[in-house]
Amino acid sequence: MTLSETHARLLADAERAGRELIAVADRGEPGAVNRELVAALAQHGLLDPVFGRRDAMALCLLREGLARYCTEAETALALQGLGGHPILSEGRPELVETWVPRLAAGTAVAGFALTEPDAGSDVAALSLAAVRDGDGFRLTGEKVYISNAPDADVYSVFARTTPGAGARGITAFAVPAASAGLSGQRIPMLAPHPIGRLTFTDVQVPGTHVLGEVDRGMKVAMSTLNLFRPSVGAFAVGMGQAALDAAVAHAGQRRAFGRSLHEFQAVSHQLAEVATRLQAARLLVRAAAQAHDAGAQEVASAAAMAKLFATETAQFAVDVAIQVHGAKALEQGHPLEHLYREVRAPRIYEGASEIQREIIARALFPPT
8 A cells, every 4th residue: 555645754753753762661660641842743753643633544654654763752652632622623612722722732731531450441330420510510430440540631432321221321421630639540561551540439520521412422432443443453563563663673693503593484484474464464453544534434454453453463573573683682671571561452452352253253244
């Protein structure tokens, strides 16, 4: 699939920024929002496409390019977009005016609050209660594994407004972090992303902060996830390409038994397999993004295929690259050791691989 000139330039810009932002990423505190990095993304012009065009292809290219060189920059961009998109797409004009310019400028940080301790893959089981209180709502309950928590300035929060109604009784809200009764803690993760827990204790949210319609919050969540799922695959492709780049360079330089490693078929054929799978993943991701941007009906299935195949392929690519390098790649601080920790999470978040297979299967057997 040939990229347009605009999209090719965007990918090149993201790769260039990824190389330049490594130093900024290194200055951040592990597990906390790196506000300097978020601001730097804006300064490089990379948040404008996220909050401007709402273009899935652009989002995929940004994430692929950044991930190839700086996974921390990629994650900062992705979490900012994920948390801010429901406000951008479904917020009332005054809410959009309050938050979106700041999010796009990197001066405020957003989080996406969907998952709960007892509602992960089964999103319709969430129980954070939103009870009517005059013209607004009171939120009580807990969220877990929330992007940019507890450091974000505003969260897109999904809560239960109609008990017992499943997916049809959920409403989305924009909740400022400064709201009375809202608190949180960081959760140390395998890859030290800014992820945390939020506790809501009678948090007052005005009715003007509803995103979309009352009891239609699942639609807001799914439209956001359908936009971002192909780009999770793009994140994976970027990491997989970084692993392949490292393995090819090492195999060309390292000698064993009097020969370069790449002269051993056991090595070169593994790398050929990685290269082939990565290209297939890249094409699936871009096809899904293209389908989303064209308004195609099969976007959910296409996004699921892209995320599933790309994230599983990236895991394979990093594992092969480490095997080619040997023990050195297991040292703390080695780029592949870093990628090995980073590459595991995308197979779980924004819908585990098992959930993606379920989405694909349902498309194969639609209800009659």
